[in-house]
Amino acid sequence: MKVLWDLYSAWFRMGLFTFGGGYAMLPMIQKEVINKYHWATEDEVMDYYAIGQCTPGIIAVNTATFIGRKVKGDIGGIVATLGVISPSLVIITLIAGLITNFSDLDIVRHALKGIQVAVCVLMFVSVRSLFRKGVKNKLDFAVFVIAWVLAQFTGISTVFLVIAAGIAGYVRMRIQEGRA
DSSP states (O other): OHHHHHHHHHHHHHHHHOOSSHHHHHHHHIIIIIIISOOSOHHHHHHHHHHHHHSSSOHHHHHHHHHHHHHHHHHHHHHHHHHHHHHHHHHHHHHHHHHHHHTTSHHHHHHHHHHHHHHHHHHHHHHHHHHHHHOOSHHHHHHHHHHHHHHHHSOOOHHHHHHHHHHHHHHHHHHHHHHO
16 A cells, blocks of 8 residues: 555656656656656666657656556556646646636746746756667667657657657667677
8 A cells, every 4th residue: 555655646746846747757757766766767767758659648647657557557557647647637727717817917927938948958858868878879879860850850750750769779689689
């Protein structure tokens, strides 16, 4: 029962104190999931993020579900998911009624602009961390550049880019096995 409470409360805190979605949540996931509770490794979290981008839904919710299920089966997935979405449900319900009344105030508009800048910083730090952990050689860098260019300048779905990158990784592994 303690593990389920830990899952719920950890994901609740992440949902409560993280603005900007899944990428902005990475530093907190690292602190809670990897460092504090040891529910997953950095590589596993990166894998969950990749899968979370390919599956319908919000990356943070998908990641919570994957990690919760890994830790405590189906009930763990449900508890972690409820933990990460609970703060949003409460906050959005409260704000929805108020935002239309206050959205024209300068202080509110400026505060939201400041929050956007902070979220961009958090996302940049997370992406930089993912890049350092995921791009380890020239082939990885080539896949990164190709995927980035295709994502940036074409209408190709990111699902296909992730699948293609997975195939490239598999082909690289097979080639390396042939050399061994």
